[in-house]
Amino acid sequence: MIMNTDSANAIKPPVSAATEQRPEASRGTPVHLAVHHQRGTPRDIRKTGLSPDHWYPVARSEQVVKGKPRGVSFAGQPIVLVRPEQGPVFALENRCAHRQIPLEVGVVRGELLQCAYHGWTYDSTGACVNVPYLDKTKALPKGVRSYPCREAYGLIFVYPGDPAGLNKARFPEIPSHGDAQYKIRYLDRRVGCHYSFMHENLMDMNHQFLHRRLMRAIKARCLDIRSGDTWVEVDYTFSRETGWDPFYETMIGKRQAPTEGRERDLMTIRTEYPYQTLKFWRMGNEHPALDLWNVYIPVDREQRINHTFGLMMLRKPSTPGLIKLMWPVFVWFTNFIFKEDRWAVELEQAAFDAQGADWNNEIAPQILQLRRLLIQQGAPLTTGQAG
Numbered sequence: 001m002i003m004n005t006d007s008a009n010a011i012k013p014p015v016s017a018a019t020e021q022r023p024e025a026s027r028g029t030p031v032h033l034a035v036h037h038q039r040g041t042p043r044d045i046r047k048t049g050l051s052p053d054h055w056y057p058v059a060r061s062e063q064v065v066k067g068k069p070r071g072v073s074f075a076g077q078p079i080v081l082v083r084p085e086q087g088p089v090f091a092l093e094n095r096c097a098h099r100q101i102p103l104e105v106g107v108v109r110g111e112l113l114q115c116a117y118h119g120w121t122y123d124s125t126g127a128c129v130n131v132p133y134l135d136k137t138k139a140l141p142k143g144v145r146s147y148p149c150r151e152a153y154g155l156i157f158v159y160p161g162d163p164a165g166l167n168k169a170r171f172p173e174i175p176s177h178g179d180a181q182y183k184i185r186y187l188d189r190r191v192g193c194h195y196s197f198m199h200e201n202l203m204d205m206n207h208q209f210l211h212r213r214l215m216r217a218i219k220a221r222c223l224d225i226r227s228g229d230t231w232v233e234v235d236y237t238f239s240r241e242t243g244w245d246p247f248y249e250t251m252i253g254k255r256q257a258p259t260e261g262r263e264r265d266l267m268t269i270r271t272e273y274p275y276q277t278l279k280f281w282r283m284g285n286e287h288p289a290l291d292l293w294n295v296y297i298p299v300d301r302e303q304r305i306n307h308t309f310g311l312m313m314l315r316k317p318s319t320p321g322l323i324k325l326m327w328p329v330f331v332w333f334t335n336f337i338f339k340e341d342r343w344a345v346e347l348e349q350a351a352f353d354a355q356g357a358d359w360n361n362e363i364a365p366q367i368l369q370l371r372r373l374l375i376q377q378g379a380p381l382t383t384g385q386a387g
């Protein structure tokens with residue numbers, strides 16, 4: 001039996017009441033689900049920016065090598081990551097304070113980054129510490145912004161938000177990452193849609209029809225929805241009325257028929273702003289067979305493209321070496337599912353772009369709660385723009 005430790009504080013609507021909720025708008029009417037932000041501005045979810053006041057991965061550790069700066073982006077803010085000769089990775093604005101060319105084309109010199117053009121040199125705080133042709137008696141020019149930066153879980157995280165909020169930003173915890181019983185697959189993909197479509201896609205297990213080729217006629221049943229100020233969580237179980245179970249499902253153990261009470265296969269999907277997790281337990285197992293941790297980083301200012309970073313952690317079977325045999329199947333399976341999801345969410349973004357506003361007629365109560373959360377925790381789209 002799985003208990004989520006913070007469920008005690010959760011708002012727990014009875015499942016029957018929750019599933020009876022319906023949006024007020026009539027069929028065919030655009031539903032904006034506008035939520036009044038604390039400043040009184042109604043927001044369209046697809047025009048809501050991701051709050052920059054959190055820690056976000058912007059690259060995988062292995063992509064940031066010594067001596068080779070790497071340019072990344074958070075919601076249109078260009079950032080350069082530098083792994084110096086000594087010491088931790090640091091992150092600066094990806095522009096030279098002199099003539100604005102990207103610092104990612106610069107040269108790493110020890111613990112410093114030197115612009116490729118006139119050689120202005122910056123330290124890890126963004127201060128300009130040398131201009132090769134400047135008279136030593138003259139004051140050095142102003143440098144560039146630096147971002148708090150941390151390396152963890154095989155990822156490089158930056159905090160792109162208001163420096164005053166840094167102490168309040170909780171660094172994400174991913175316990176299964178350090179557990180040798182799990183093998184990890186990294187997700188590192190650019191997807192052409194607003195981050196909110198990604199949250200909705202994963203939390204709404206009612207879209208199994210999309211995956212019918214692999215999942216066959218599997219049905220998700222929502223068991224419970226819980227929420228707090230900064231999170232929404234939903235439990236599902238699954239059934240397949242007819243036919244055989246595909247062999248690849250046994251990667252996460254054999255599907256069990258549900259019994260009375262809570263003894264059944266259980267999937268819990270949680271958006272704890274801004275991160276999202278999915279855990280799946282086979283009936284009677286204490287540890288999740290599958291443990292996902294995802295976050296969707298807006299790339300462009302309009303936030304119509306996201307970079308999905310994730311850790312897919314698969315629990316190793318007790319038979320030694322079996323995970324090696326299973327792994328190619330797991331990779332193939334997850335690629336196939338992700339491809340189908342990408343196809344759907346990019347079509348959703350295209351529909352939004354054509355319509356100019358969010359016309360979604362959402363009916364699933366967990367997704368309605370999720371949308372409110374993403375709007376309430378979000379930021380105006382202009383936040384975080386360069387300059």
Ligand code: FES
Nearest residue numbers: 096098099115118
């Ligand atoms: S543009 Fe960078 S030093 Fe001149």
Ligand SMILES: [Fe+2]
Nearest residue numbers: 201207211341
């Ligand atoms: Fe999906």
